[in-house]
Amino acid sequence: MTVGLEHFLVVAALLFGIGFYTVVTRKNAVAILMGVEIILNAANLNFVAFSRYAWGGTPAALAGQVIPVFVIMIAAAEAAVGLAIVLAIFSNWRTIDTGVTTSLRD
Amino acid sequence: MHPTAELTHTTQFSLLWLIPVLPLIGAAINGMFGKKLMNRFGKAANHSIAIVLPSISFIITVVAFIKMMGLDEHARVLSQNLFPFLHVGLLDADLAFWFDPLSGTLTLVVTGIGTLIHVYSMGYMADDKSYPRFFAYLNLFMASMLTLVLGDNLLVMFIGWEGVGLCSYLLISFWFTENANAVAGNKAFIVNRVGDFGFIMGMALLFWGMMGGYAGSLGTGTDSYEAGYWKAPADHQTAHISNIEADELCKQYGGCTGAMKTTAGRTLAERFNAPRQAPPTSLRFDAIRARIGADQEAWAEDSINTKTFMGVPLIVLVCIFLFIGATGKSAQIPLFVWLPDAMAGPTPVSALIHAATMVTAGVYMVARCNFLFSISPTAMTVVALVGAATALFAATIGLFQYDIKKVLAYSTVSQLGYMFIGVGVGAYWAGSYHLLNHAIFKALLFLGSGSVILGCHHNQDMRKMGGLKKYMPLTHWTYFAGCIAITTAPVFFLANGFFSKDEILWKAFSANHLLVPGWTIWLLGFVGAGLTSFYMWRSYYMTFTGEYRGEARGHGHGDDHADAHADSHGHHGGEPHESPRSMTWVLVALAALIIPTGILGMWPLVFHNEPLFEQLLHPVMGAATASLDWMHSVTAEGILAGASVVLALGSWFFARAMYKDAKSEVPARLLANKSAWVRIPHKIIYNKYFVDELYDWAVVRRARQLSRILFWFDQKIIDGLVNFTGFLGRMVSAIDGLIDSLIVDGMVNGVAQIFAALGNQVRKLQTGRIQTYLAGAIVGALLLVLVNFALFFE
Numbered sequence: 061m062t063v064g065l066e067h068f069l070v071v072a073a074l075l076f077g078i079g080f081y082t083v084v085t086r087k088n089a090v091a092i093l094m095g096v097e098i099i100l101n102a103a104n105l106n107f108v109a110f111s112r113y114a115w116g117g118t119p120a121a122l123a124g125q126v127i128p129v130f131v132i133m134i135a136a137a138e139a140a141v142g143l144a145i146v147l148a149i150f151s152n153w154r155t156i157d158t159g160v161t162t163s164l165r166d
Numbered sequence: 167m168h169p170t171a172e173l174t175h176t177t178q179f180s181l182l183w184l185i186p187v188l189p190l191i192g193a194a195i196n197g198m199f200g201k202k203l204m205n206r207f208g209k210a211a212n213h214s215i216a217i218v219l220p221s222i223s224f225i226i227t228v229v230a231f232i233k234m235m236g237l238d239e240h241a242r243v244l245s246q247n248l249f250p251f252l253h254v255g256l257l258d259a260d261l262a263f264w265f266d267p268l269s270g271t272l273t274l275v276v277t278g279i280g281t282l283i284h285v286y287s288m289g290y291m292a293d294d295k296s297y298p299r300f301f302a303y304l305n306l307f308m309a310s311m312l313t314l315v316l317g318d319n320l321l322v323m324f325i326g327w328e329g330v331g332l333c334s335y336l337l338i339s340f341w342f343t344e345n346a347n348a349v350a351g352n353k354a355f356i357v358n359r360v361g362d363f364g365f366i367m368g369m370a371l372l373f374w375g376m377m378g379g380y381a382g383s384l385g386t387g388t389d390s391y392e393a394g395y396w397k398a399p400a401d402h403q404t405a406h407i408s409n410i411e412a413d414e415l416c417k418q419y420g421g422c423t424g425a426m427k428t429t430a431g432r433t434l435a436e437r438f439n440a441p442r443q444a445p446p447t448s449l450r451f452d453a454i455r456a457r458i459g460a461d462q463e464a465w466a467e468d469s470i471n472t473k474t475f476m477g478v479p480l481i482v483l484v485c486i487f488l489f490i491g492a493t494g495k496s497a498q499i500p501l502f503v504w505l506p507d508a509m510a511g512p513t514p515v516s517a518l519i520h521a522a523t524m525v526t527a528g529v530y531m532v533a534r535c536n537f538l539f540s541i542s543p544t545a546m547t548v549v550a551l552v553g554a555a556t557a558l559f560a561a562t563i564g565l566f567q568y569d570i571k572k573v574l575a576y577s578t579v580s581q582l583g584y585m586f587i588g589v590g591v592g593a594y595w596a597g598s599y600h601l602l603n604h605a606i607f608k609a610l611l612f613l614g615s616g617s618v619i620l621g622c623h624h625n626q627d628m629r630k631m632g633g634l635k636k637y638m639p640l641t642h643w644t645y646f647a648g649c650i651a652i653t654t655a656p657v658f659f660l661a662n663g664f665f666s667k668d669e670i671l672w673k674a675f676s677a678n679h680l681l682v683p684g685w686t687i688w689l690l691g692f693v694g695a696g697l698t699s700f701y702m703w704r705s706y707y708m709t710f711t712g713e714y715r716g717e718a719r720g721h722g723h724g725d726d727h728a729d730a731h732a733d734s735h736g737h738h739g740g741e742p743h744e745s746p747r748s749m750t751w752v753l754v755a756l757a758a759l760i761i762p763t764g765i766l767g768m769w770p771l772v773f774h775n776e777p778l779f780e781q782l783l784h785p786v787m788g789a790a791t792a793s794l795d796w797m798h799s800v801t802a803e804g805i806l807a808g809a810s811v812v813l814a815l816g817s818w819f820f821a822r823a824m825y826k827d828a829k830s831e832v833p834a835r836l837l838a839n840k841s842a843w844v845r846i847p848h849k850i851i852y853n854k855y856f857v858d859e860l861y862d863w864a865v866v867r868r869a870r871q872l873s874r875i876l877f878w879f880d881q882k883i884i885d886g887l888v889n890f891t892g893f894l895g896r897m898v899s900a901i902d903g904l905i906d907s908l909i910v911d912g913m914v915n916g917v918a919q920i921f922a923a924l925g926n927q928v929r930k931l932q933t934g935r936i937q938t939y940l941a942g943a944i945v946g947a948l949l950l951v952l953v954n955f956a957l958f959f960e
Contacts, residue, residue, distance in 0.1 A: 084941040092937065162934035 068109030075102035089146045089156040093139060100135045104128035173452065173785075177237060179230055179244035182263040185223045185273060186312035186326075192219035193306035200298025209297050216301035217284045220308055224277035231270045242266060242785045245318060252321065257373065258448045264318030268598060268786045272315045272530055275605045279522050280308045282752045286613055287514040289748035290620065300340060304518070307333035311523050315530060319450040320369050323531065327365065327495065330524045331358040337519060338511040347510040354504040361494015361501055368487030369449065372538075375473050375480045376447050376457055455537045471541055485538055485545030489552075492528025496582045498556045503858055505579055509571040513616030516571060521578050521608035526601045529585040536594045536790035546590050547681040550674065553586025554690035559855075561697035565704075566852045569626045570615045573705045577652070578608055580694060584670055587691055591680065592794040593673035594787040595780045599767055600666035602779075606763060607651035607663060610756040614645040617745040617753065618709060622716055628705060632712040632828060637742040642710050644753040649706050651760050653699035653814050662760050664814075665767030665777070667695060668807050675806060676797035684797070688806070695810060699817035707825035714742065715828075 075098055082095030104127075111124020150156050192215050196203075203211040234244050244265040252259040265273070284304060291300050310333055314326025332355070339351025447453075458471065473480040492498070497505040497520075508520050519525070532539060532549065539546055557580045564576035581604050588597025619626050621638050635642040651663045675688035744750065766779045776784075824830050836844060850856070931938075 080941070080944060084937050086937075158935055158937060164934040164936075 065109055065113035068105060068113070072102045072105040072109065075099075075105060087157050087159050089149065089158055090143070092158065093142045093146070096142070097135060097139065100131055104131050107131075173243060174238075174241045176241065176243040176245040176264075177233075179233065179246055179265065181226050182230065182244060182246040182265055182316065183248055185226055185230075185263075185277070186309050186316060188219040188223045189305040189312065190309035192216050193302045193309060196298045196302035196305065200302055204298050209292070212298045212301050213284070213288045216305050217281060217288070219305065220277055220281045220284060223308075223312070224274075224281055227270070227273045227277050230265050231274060234265060234267070234270055239785050256447050259319050259321040259450075261322060262318040262450075263316040263322075264451070265316065266786055267782050267784075268530075268533060269315050271598065271602060271782070272526075273312060275602060276308060276311050276315060276523050279605055279609050279756070280304075280311075280518060282755055283514050283518045283522075283609065283613070286517075286616075286749050286752040287512075289746040290514055290616055291512065292746075296340070300337075300512070303333055303336045303340070304514075307337065307519060307524070311527070314527055318452070319448065320372070321449055323534075324362075324365060324369065327491070327527060327531075328362060330519070330527060331355060331362065331495070334358070334508070334519050334524055337515040338508045340511055340515065344510075350504075350507040350510040354508050357501050357504040358494050361491045364487045364490025364494065366491075368484050368489075368491060371475065371480060371487060372454070372484045373447060373449060375475075375484065376454065451534055454535075458537050458541065479542070479544075481538065481542040482544045485535075485542050486548060488531065488535060488538075489528075489545065489549050492531055492586075493552065494528075495531075496525045496528030496586070497579045498528070498552050498583060498586060499559065502556065502560070502579050503861060506572055506575045506854070509569070509575050513571070513612060513619060516575070517609045517612035517616070520575065521612050522605035525578060525582055526585070526605065529582065529589060529597055529601050532586070532589040533594045533598050533787065536589070536592075536787045539589070540592060540790040540793055543679055543681055546592060546679070548590075550587050550590030550677075550680060550687050551682065553583045553588075553590050554674075554687045554694075555583070556580065557583030557587065557694040558690045558697070559583075561694045561701065562851055563854050564701045565697060566848065568628050570618065570628050570631075570705055570709060571612075571626055573628075573701060574608070574611055574615060577611075577698065577702065578604075580698060581608065581652070583694070584667055584691060587674055587687060588666075588670040591670075591674045591677040591684065591687065592791050592796075593670060594791055595783040596666060596669040596673055598783060598787075599777075599779045600663070600670060603651065603662040603666045603760075603763055603767075606756055606759050607648045610644060610648040610753060610760075611652070613749070613753055613756065614641050614648060617641040617749055618645075618742075620745055620749075621742040623742075625716055628708040630716040631709045631714070631742075632716075633710070633714040634742055635710040637714075638744045640744060640750040640753060644750075644757040645706060645710065647757040647760060649702045651764075653695075653702050653818060662764035662767065664810075665764060667691075668810055669767070669777075671695070671810065672803050672806055673796070675802070676799070677794070678797055679795040692810065692813065696813040696817045699814045700821045703818050703821035704825050707822060708828070711825075712827040712829075716742070 079095045079098030079100075079102060082098060083092050086092055086095065107124045107128050111121040115121035115124065146156055149161060153161055155161075195215055196212055200212055203215075230244055234242055237243075245262060247260050247262040249261055250258075251261040284301070287300065287304065291297060294300065307330060310326045310329025312326070314323050314330060317323040317326060335351045335355035335358075338354050339348045342348040342351070471481065475483055490501075494501040505520055505525070509516055511519075539549065560576045560579035560583065564573050564580065567573045567576065581600070585597045585600050585604070588594070588600055590597075617638065618631065618634060618641060621634065621641070622631055625631070650661055653661070653663070671688050671691050674691060675684045677684040677687075680687070766782075767777045769778055780788075824832055837848070839845065853859075931942075933939075
């Protein structure tokens with residue numbers, strides 16, 4: 061079997077689904093952040109796959125290489141900020157269970 | 167010969183209207199301001215107005231009478247037309263007055279005797295607290311009676327007819343605080359009204375009948391009006407309408423030439439040169455008379471003389487209905503029951519209304535319509551028979567009464583019966599003459615009895631009187647004169663009643679044109695005359711001779727009298743006393759009138775000419791009387807007159823023997839007699855043949871039952887329906903309420919609940935958990951992509 065573009069896309073979609081599922085389902089705030097990472101990485105995988113298979117070694121393909129670098133960078137920054145928020149939540153609620161921090165509900 | 171006579175024209179007399187209107191003004195003044203006038207100026211103010219105004223009417227009447235007598239016999243009428251009163255469709259009636267010998271005589275009677283009675287009332291009602299009201303009513307009565315007498319057509323007469331009925335009611339129940347008086351007034355009015363119904367029916371039938379000639383279609387053809395009365399007649403047939411009508415129609419159609427105005431032999435085609443329209447029908451007496459005369463010429467196809475209504479000749483119906491009106495007003499069988507009860511009113515009222523004037527209205531009406539009655543033997547027989555029966559019937563009742571006013575009341579009913587015999591058999595002048603005489607002597611007798619009653623301190627029972635001739639000499643002699651007048655004993659000239667009653671009875675005997683032989687009517691009247699003499703002299707002897715049997719009341723009697731009647735005149739003892747001069751002078755005046763009226767009927771009989779009174783009334787009714795069939799026999803007349811005298815004198819002496827000085831035992835013994843032959847007739851007659859009880863059972867109780875039935879109907883059924891409607895309303899509103907609270911409110915609440923439920927569900931979206939919101943956003947985005955992909959992918 062030759063590995064084609066669609067295989068990478070399917071894997072990226074699956075990863076997106078897993079990450080989505082993690083975000084939606086997990087109660088632990090850190091786990092939710094992990095899920096967000098997974099989603100971002102799924103998008104990265106999409107970029108790279110298109111870069112290799114849609115444009116080959118052309119100069120346009122470089123976009124598909126560079127964007128994931130930015131995304132990783134942003135992900136890292138975002139994770140830092142997110143964890144800072146989690147820390148702040150923890151100092152208020154003494155827990156990071158999202159089932160407890162529901163004061164927006166009312 | 168037909169029962170009409172041509173009148174050529176009338177003369178205008180512009181003061182005629184004052185005769186009825188002046189008393190009307192007096193009534194208005196006393197009615198509206200009487201109390202105030204009395205308080206300010208005393209009673210003199212009231213009676214001055216009430217006496218002066220009718221006396222002015224009397225003076226005008228005398229002037230008119232003299233003027234009228236100066237006219238030619240064929241034009242002996244004064245008239246005045248005030249204004250058109252009722253011009254509707256084919257009916258023409260004007261408010262107009264007609265002063266001919268008959269109405270002139272009656273107007274003199276009404277104004278003259280009326281004024282005298284007003285003067286009498288000054289004394290009689292002196293202590294009554296409703297003094298102004300009495301004079302107001304009395305004047306109103308005079309105004310109505312004068313309207314009745316002076317009216318020139320049936321409608322104006324009917325206005326007066328009803329007016330006098332009203333005044334009779336007002337005056338009978340003058341002291342209405344006593345229930346019996348109010349009931350008597352009611353009785354009079356209601357019985358009178360029954361008669362009025364007859365009068366109206368008669369008028370209506372007459373009006374219908376007179377349109378016969380032109381009540382057909384107004385086009386051309388054999389049944390049109392042109393073929394009827396107003397047709398241009400054949401060569402030698404001439405039309406007769408009254409010349410007065412002809413003059414008026416000429417004026418209406420723009421004039422006729424002089425040649426057309428000749429009287430006899432004119433043809434209509436010559437008279438009128440304008441297109442013919444159906445002329446209006448007038449209920450004027452003159453017009454009816456002319457119409458009957460014309461129809462007697464028998465060329466009008468649908469003449470009033472031959473018309474029938476449901477198989478009965480119209481004239482008979484008209485006359486009988488009019489006569490029913492007369493029985494109500496003039497108290498004949500069957501409608502006489504109100505007159506004895508009417509004695510509950512003050513005595514001047516009894517004298518004026520129920521003796522002299524109102525009750526004679528029926529006789530006057532029949533005399534006025536002499537031309538109508540003369541063409542119907544059936545109607546005449548009915549009138550004469552009812553009159554004769556009433557004369558005898560009432561006379562028998564009068565025999566046993568003890569109340570002096572009741573005796574006089576039944577005497578009035580009886581004498582009215584004689585008047586109806588007179589006009590019934592066709593001797594119209596004799597009936598009218600008896601009317602005149604009766605007015606005088608009955609008023610005299612009533613006023614005398616009033617004087618007696620007042621003198622005996624309001625006692626009316628003759629058993630408690632007696633010996634009054636030494637206490638009240640004037641009253642005594644005038645009452646004596648009145649008795650002589652009524653009992654027809656020809657003492658010198660005093661018995662004016664003799665001449666009239668005798669003439670009536672002779673005419674009844676000699677009448678060959680009735681459906682019954684004349685002597686039957688004569689016999690009833692003859693026996694009645696004997697009874698009349700007896701009961702009148704009985705009343706005289708019981709009242710005036712012997713010893714006074716009344717209670718001697720030693721104390722003044724202000725304390726033991728209900729204030730319902732006039733109170734004491736300051737009596738000091740219980741003894742009877744003569745009345746004040748205002749009353750006794752009137753008695754003397756009336757007694758003095760007996761002689762002249764007696765002469766009127768007697769002169770110049772000695773020369774075998776017509777009496778003066780008959781000549782006076784000849785223009786009005788001579789032709790009607792002459793058109794009938796009479797027996798002529800001087801010897802028979804003489805024998806009958808002699809028999810009357812013998813009977814009258816015999817009854818007088820019999821009464822004298824029984825009652826003078828109360829010496830005889832016979833009356834007391836007869837009353838105590840146990841034999842059934844004596845007791846039962848006495849009981850029946852003393853109780854007035856139980857007629858009142860019969861009417862009470864047959865009419866009054868049935869009316870009350872009907873009223874109870876209708877009341878039940880009203881309460882149960884009508885009110886039931888109304889209540890049911892209310893109940894339905896409540897039911898409907900209850901249902902509406904339920905609908906409103908259950909369904910409508912339910913819907914409104916339901917809508918709210920839907921939104922609440924919706925909200926409850928939608929609220930679950932807001933979890934407060936960010937993850938949920940994130941999930942929603944991403945799923946939404948995915949859906950958008952998919953939808954976009956599905957819709958726009960090629």
